[in-house]
Amino acid sequence: MKIKKINKKKKSVLKNRVIGFWKDKSFLRHKFFYLTLAAVIFFIAILARTYHITTLPPGIYPDEAVNGTDAIAANETGNYRLFYPNNYGREGLFMNLIALGFKIFGVSVITLKMWSVFFGVFTVAGIMLLARELFGTYRAGIVAGFLYATSFWAINFNRISFRANMLPFVLVFTFYFLFKGLREKKYHDYILAGVFFGLGMHGYIAFRIAPLILVALFFAFLISKKNFLREYWKPILSFFLSALVVALPILLDFYFHPEYFETRSESVSVLSPKVNQGHLGKALGTSIALSLGMFNFHGDQNWRHNLPQYPALEFFAGIFFLVGFGWVLIRFFRQLWLRIRKKKRSDEFIVDTLLLSWFFAMLLPGILTYEGLPHSLRVIGTLPAVFLLVTFAIEKTFELASHARPAILRNSSHLVLVGVIIWSGYISVKRYFIDWAGAPQIHPAFSQNFKNMALYLNNLPKNVNKYVMANAGGQIMDDGLPVSAEVVKLLTYERTPGIIYYRPGFDPKKIQSPAKVVLMYYDGEAIAKIKSVFPGATVQKIDPQPGNGTDYFVINVH
Numbered sequence: 001m002k003i004k005k006i007n008k009k010k011k012s013v014l015k016n017r018v019i020g021f022w023k024d025k026s027f028l029r030h031k032f033f034y035l036t037l038a039a040v041i042f043f044i045a046i047l048a049r050t051y052h053i054t055t056l057p058p059g060i061y062p063d064e065a066v067n068g069t070d071a072i073a074a075n076e077t078g079n080y081r082l083f084y085p086n087n088y089g090r091e092g093l094f095m096n097l098i099a100l101g102f103k104i105f106g107v108s109v110i111t112l113k114m115w116s117v118f119f120g121v122f123t124v125a126g127i128m129l130l131a132r133e134l135f136g137t138y139r140a141g142i143v144a145g146f147l148y149a150t151s152f153w154a155i156n157f158n159r160i161s162f163r164a165n166m167l168p169f170v171l172v173f174t175f176y177f178l179f180k181g182l183r184e185k186k187y188h189d190y191i192l193a194g195v196f197f198g199l200g201m202h203g204y205i206a207f208r209i210a211p212l213i214l215v216a217l218f219f220a221f222l223i224s225k226k227n228f229l230r231e232y233w234k235p236i237l238s239f240f241l242s243a244l245v246v247a248l249p250i251l252l253d254f255y256f257h258p259e260y261f262e263t264r265s266e267s268v269s270v271l272s273p274k275v276n277q278g279h280l281g282k283a284l285g286t287s288i289a290l291s292l293g294m295f296n297f298h299g300d301q302n303w304r305h306n307l308p309q310y311p312a313l314e315f316f317a318g319i320f321f322l323v324g325f326g327w328v329l330i331r332f333f334r335q336l337w338l339r340i341r342k343k344k345r346s347d348e349f350i351v352d353t354l355l356l357s358w359f360f361a362m363l364l365p366g367i368l369t370y371e372g373l374p375h376s377l378r379v380i381g382t383l384p385a386v387f388l389l390v391t392f393a394i395e396k397t398f399e400l401a402s403h404a405r406p407a408i409l410r411n412s413s414h415l416v417l418v419g420v421i422i423w424s425g426y427i428s429v430k431r432y433f434i435d436w437a438g439a440p441q442i443h444p445a446f447s448q449n450f451k452n453m454a455l456y457l458n459n460l461p462k463n464v465n466k467y468v469m470a471n472a473g474g475q476i477m478d479d480g481l482p483v484s485a486e487v488v489k490l491l492t493y494e495r496t497p498g499i500i501y502y503r504p505g506f507d508p509k510k511i512q513s514p515a516k517v518v519l520m521y522y523d524g525e526a527i528a529k530i531k532s533v534f535p536g537a538t539v540q541k542i543d544p545q546p547g548n549g550t551d552y553f554v555i556n557v558h
C-alpha cells in the first residue's frame with residue numbers, strides 16, 4: 001500500500017512538472033527541446049534529399065555524368081587531379097570524392113550523387129549553427145535549418161551531382177567558425193574557419209569571388225572593434241595561414257597552368273561585346289534586374305533548376321526575405337552613419353555587413369553573365385545568405401509579437417508565425433516532389449533518353465554486339481566522345497563491357513552482326529550507311545515514357 005502511494009505521488013509530481021513546463025513555456029528555454037527539433041530537421045533534410053533519388057530527377061544530366069566518368073578514369077589510372085580540364089574545366093575535389101565513393105561502394109547513381117546529398121544535408125546543420133551564432137537564439141537556428149532543409153532550391157540541387165553544392169557548405173562553416181572564434185576567442189575555431197575557406201578554392205568556380213566578403217568583413221571589424229588589429233592579429237593570421245595551406249595546391253596548379261583559369265566566359269559574360277551587342281549598360285541593367293527578381297518575381301526558367309512559373313522562394317519566405325533585406329540594409333547605413341558621426345560602435349554592423357556582402361558577392365556570378373538569366377545555379381552561393389535574411393525577419397517578427405498584449409494575442413501571433421513557417425516548408429517540398437516531379441518537361445531536361453539507352457544496353461544478351469552512335473553533340477571530352485555520351489558510358493560501366501562507340505563518319509563495315517546500334521540522335525545518313533552494308537537491318541523506335549521526350553532509335557543488324 002505504501003509503495004502504491006509513493007508511485008502515485010511520483011506520477012502526480014511528474015504530471016505537475018509537465019503541466020508547469022507547458023503553462024509557463026519554460027520548455028522553450030531548454031536546450032534539449034531545440035536539440036530534438038534540430039534532429040527532426042536533420043532527418044527531414046536527409047529524407048528530402050534521398051527519397052527516390054535513383055529515379056528523381058528522372059535522368060542523369062551529361063554534366064553530372066562526366067563528373068562520374070572522370071572519377072572512374074582517376075580510379076583506373078591513379079591520376080587524381082586538382083583540376084579536371086574536361087567540360088570547360090572543373091576544380092577536382094568533387095570528382096576525387098566521387099572516385100572515393102566509387103572505389104568503396106561501386107559505381108551507381110547513388111554513389112554519383114552521395115556527395116551532393118552529404119554537402120546539402122550538412123549545410124542544413126551548418127546554417128542552424130550559424131543562425132544561432134549570428135542572431136543569438138536557438139529559435140533562429142531552428143527556423144533557418146527548417147526553411148533551408150525544405151527549400152525547393154536547395155533540395156533540387158542537392159539531388160544533382162554538381163560540385164556547386166560545395167559552395168554553400170564551405171561558406172556556412174567558414175563564417176560559423178569565424179564568428180564562434182570571435183565569441184569564444186579560441187584559435188582552433190579560426191583555424192577551422194580557414195580550413196573551410198581554403199577548401200572553397202577546390203570547389204565551385206563562383207567561390208573565387210568569396211574573398212570580397214572577407215574584405216568587407218575586415219573593414220566592418222576595423223570600424224566596429226576597438227583596437228581590432230592589436231587584439232586580433234594572431235587569430236587573423238591563423239585564419240589566413242590555414243586557408244592558404246589548404247588552398248595552396250590548387251593555387252599552384254593555376255599558376256603552372258594559367259589556361260585552367262580560362263572558361264567559356266567570353267561566350268556568356270555580360271562584359272563581352274559579342275554578348276551585349278555594344279549595349280553594356282542595357283545588358284548589365286537587365287542582368288541585375290533578372291538576378292535580383294528571381295527570389296520573389298521571375299524565377300529560373302530552366303526546368304533543370306526550377307519550376308519555371310515560380311520564383312526561387314515560396315511566397316511567405318519571399319515576403320520575409322524582402323523585409324529582412326530591407327531591414328538589414330537600412331540598419332547597415334544607420335549604424336555606419338552613427339559610427340562616422342557619433343563614433344558609436346556596434347556588433348550589429350558586423351552581422352549586417354556579413355549578410356549584405358555575402359548576398360551581393362555571391363550574386364555577381366549571375367549578374368556578370370548574360371546566358372539563361374536568371375540562373376539559380378550560378379548564384380547558389382547566395383542560398384544561405386538569403387535564408388539567413390529570411391530568418392532575421394522572422395526572428396524580429398517573433399520579438400515584436402512577444403511584446404503584444406494581452407497574452408492571447410501574443411500566443412496567437414506566435415502560433416500564426418509557426419504555422420506560416422511550417423506551411424512555407426510544406427509548399428516548397430510539395431512543389432518539388434509533386435508539382436515539379438509530375439511535369440513532363442523534366443524528362444528531356446535531364447536527358448532521360450540517354451539513361452534509357454544505357455538501361456536498354458544493360459539488358460541486352462551477352463552474345464549481341466553493342467554499338468553506340470555518339471552523335472548527340474556537346475563538348476568533346478578527353479576520351480574523344482561528346483559529353484552527352486558520358487551518360488551512357490557511366491551507366492553501362494562494368495555492367496555491359498565491350499560497348500563500341502562510333503562518331504559520325506564511321507565505317508559501317510566494322511560492325512559485326514548480330515548487333516544493336518543505338519543512335520543517340522536520329523541520323524538518316526548513318527542509317528542509310530549501315531543499310532548499304534546490311535540490307536536486312538531494321539530501325540526500331542523505343543519510347544519507355546511516351547510523350548515525355550525519352551524516345552531513341554536502335555538499328556537491328558542481323
